[in-house]
Amino acid sequence: MSMHGIPQGLVNPPRPLSDADEARLPHGRLGPAPGTLILVLIFLAAFGIYYFANWKLLSFVWRIG
Amino acid sequence: MNVLHRICPATGLKIDRQAELLMKSHAVMATVALLVGGITAILILLTRWQAVHLLGPVWYYRALTVHGITMLIFFILFFEMAVLYFTSGPLLNSRIAAPRLGWLAFALMVVGAVMTEWMIWTGKADVLMTSYVPLRAHPLYYLGIILFAVGALIVTLQFFATLVVARRERTYEGSVPLITFGAAAAAVIAVITLGHGAAIYIPTFLWSLGLMEVDPQIYRMVWWALGHSSQQINVAAMVSVWYLLGALTVGSVVLNEKISRTAFVLYVLFISMASAHHLLVDPGFGPAWKIVNTSYFMYMAVLASMLHGFTVPAGVELGQRLRGFTHGLFGWVRRAPWGDPGFSSLVLSVVVFGFVGGITGVTIGTEQINIIAHNTLRVPGHFHATVVSGTAMAFMGLTYYLIPLIFRKKVAFWPLAKMQPYLFAGGMLIFSVFMSLSGGFAVPRRHWDITFASAPFGLEFSPTVDLLMGVMALGGLLAAVGGGIYILITVWSVFFGVPLDEREIAHVDARYPAGTRESAASAV
Numbered sequence: 166m167s168m169h170g171i172p173q174g175l176v177n178p179p180r181p182l183s184d185a186d187e188a189r190l191p192h193g194r195l196g197p198a199p200g201t202l203i204l205v206l207i208f209l210a211a212f213g214i215y216y217f218a219n220w221k222l223l224s225f226v227w228r229i230g
Numbered sequence: 231m232n233v234l235h236r237i238c239p240a241t242g243l244k245i246d247r248q249a250e251l252l253m254k255s256h257a258v259m260a261t262v263a264l265l266v267g268g269i270t271a272i273l274i275l276l277t278r279w280q281a282v283h284l285l286g287p288v289w290y291y292r293a294l295t296v297h298g299i300t301m302l303i304f305f306i307l308f309f310e311m312a313v314l315y316f317t318s319g320p321l322l323n324s325r326i327a328a329p330r331l332g333w334l335a336f337a338l339m340v341v342g343a344v345m346t347e348w349m350i351w352t353g354k355a356d357v358l359m360t361s362y363v364p365l366r367a368h369p370l371y372y373l374g375i376i377l378f379a380v381g382a383l384i385v386t387l388q389f390f391a392t393l394v395v396a397r398r399e400r401t402y403e404g405s406v407p408l409i410t411f412g413a414a415a416a417a418v419i420a421v422i423t424l425g426h427g428a429a430i431y432i433p434t435f436l437w438s439l440g441l442m443e444v445d446p447q448i449y450r451m452v453w454w455a456l457g458h459s460s461q462q463i464n465v466a467a468m469v470s471v472w473y474l475l476g477a478l479t480v481g482s483v484v485l486n487e488k489i490s491r492t493a494f495v496l497y498v499l500f501i502s503m504a505s506a507h508h509l510l511v512d513p514g515f516g517p518a519w520k521i522v523n524t525s526y527f528m529y530m531a532v533l534a535s536m537l538h539g540f541t542v543p544a545g546v547e548l549g550q551r552l553r554g555f556t557h558g559l560f561g562w563v564r565r566a567p568w569g570d571p572g573f574s575s576l577v578l579s580v581v582v583f584g585f586v587g588g589i590t591g592v593t594i595g596t597e598q599i600n601i602i603a604h605n606t607l608r609v610p611g612h613f614h615a616t617v618v619s620g621t622a623m624a625f626m627g628l629t630y631y632l633i634p635l636i637f638r639k640k641v642a643f644w645p646l647a648k649m650q651p652y653l654f655a656g657g658m659l660i661f662s663v664f665m666s667l668s669g670g671f672a673v674p675r676r677h678w679d680i681t682f683a684s685a686p687f688g689l690e691f692s693p694t695v696d697l698l699m700g701v702m703a704l705g706g707l708l709a710a711v712g713g714g715i716y717i718l719i720t721v722w723s724v725f726f727g728v729p730l731d732e733r734e735i736a737h738v739d740a741r742y743p744a745g746t747r748e749s750a751a752s753a754v
Binding site (some may be wrong): 167168169170171172174175176178179180182183186187190192197198199200201202203204205208211214215219220223224227228 | 471480481540544547559589599602635
């Protein structure tokens with residue numbers, strides 16, 4: 166909950182973490198940050214597609230042989 | 231109350247009075263620079279939008295010179311100096327070293343910036359930001375930049391001196407926080423950058439006085455070691471701000487200290503070589519030199535960005551999950567504080583910087599691909615996504631925290647502040663993407679009139695270009711509205727804002743960095 170004119174991180178800062186919080190954290194097959202892992206894979210796919218498309222474009226204007 | 235420092239009620243940190251005043255002064259100058267750069271941005275935009283074509287050639291290139299130097303050098307460096315003071319003084323609970331020297335440096339930076347601006351606005355330095363030799367500006371233009379750089383160098387050295395003071399006086403325990411470590415990486419890159427700046431601007435100043443010759447190819451090589459490396463100071467500072475905003479807004483954890491710190495070291499070691507990608511079509515350098523620098527060394531710096539691009543959102547996710555937001559893959563995203571402009575700025579900065587700026591930059595920095603992208607609008611399309619959507623967006627997000635913490639005012643026009651990051655980032659996203667697409671049709675960068683109306687030859691672009699550049703202009707105007715709102719909010723808050731009642735942010739467990747610690751739960 167943010168107060169008018171003051172960001173939430175100051176009015177209602179994130180509570181300190183304890184060892185109990187870490188003990189309760191479920192661990193799946195994708196590690197402690199599975200959502201980020203998915204986002205990173207999307208990023209890598211976008212990167213690969215854009216990079217390949219540029220080499221393809223280059224092949225149109227720079228023919229070999 | 232101690233006259234030399236105060237205790238921050240939100241963080242419990244000791245805020246050195248001189249550091250506070252210096253931070254405020256640099257932040258105000260950064261905002262002034264942003265205003266000047268923003269006005270010229272609109273003028274340039276309305277000229278490149280062929281349907282409007284507002285300015286004539288002289289004022290177009292003049293505005294472009296002002297825009298480049300004011301945004302990329304003055305705005306960014308003034309803000310970064312404020313970040314250096316914050317991360318060395320308050321964040322380490324320390325006084326700053328040699329505050330009088332800080333004021334001398336600030337005066338040098340202001341005088342240098344004003345001198346440079348004056349020369350450009352009066353038509354004595356229509357040389358664009360790069361000022362390639364043999365384009366000759368008035369000597370005071372070069373002198374202004376030299377003074378500004380000397381001021382920035384003094385602040386950087388003062389930063390290192392403050393680290394020594396803090397260590398000697400034992401104001402913190404263990405290693406410096408990751409955020410300070412990142413700022414130190416930015417400071418080291420700044421020293422390298424400013425050294426190259428001196429190496430090229432001093433001879434060029436003497437050349438402008440007719441005292442010596444400067445080789446144009448050598449100028450380009452050394453200048454880009456300043457011109458590009460200065461943007462790498464931004465990257466290191468921006469990433470530090472990402473970690474800081476994550477900690478402040480959602481209590482993100484540091485996934486792995488060693489990985490994050492190693493990534494900062496990679497920046498220091500390899501990022502300067504990336505400057506070579508500006509010279510990929512220059513005939514004076516061989517392909518081996520170009521490829522080694524841009525396709526080997528540069529990728530080590532890219533690796534660093536990709537590491538941060540993983541650890542920052544992963545730290546946010548883990549911080550959220552540790553606080554109970556464990557529903558599904560993206561429950562932590564849905565439950566995030568999207569109405570906090572600090573948080574939304576962080577996310578938008580990471581996403582646009584990575585997905586648009588990062589991907590396009592690595593691709594067009596490849597030697598072979600560069601041949602179809604060099605000097606087209608794809609280049610500014612890339613760096614507007616990095617410097618503006620990335621760095622400036624992150625700095626804007628931090629401002630919403632600095633106003634209450636440092637200026638001790640409430641953020642004015644709060645509903646607008648909550649909306650501002652979305653307007654700015656959304657506008658810049660449209661602008662960058664459509665600028666890049668226009669560049670894909672070989673539309674040149676910097677050019678005043680792509681219809682070549684009075685040229686002795688004709689060149690027609692695909693009609694699609696008109697549509698792409700029209701959408702680009704609309705995106706740019708949307709971003710300008712977002713930028714204007716930011717300036718309105720900051721100026722109003724600082725000079726006419728409601729004073730903060732410190733009880734509103736005082737907490738029993740006042741501590742900082744909140745959540746900025748390595749988590750035992752992280753298994754990376």
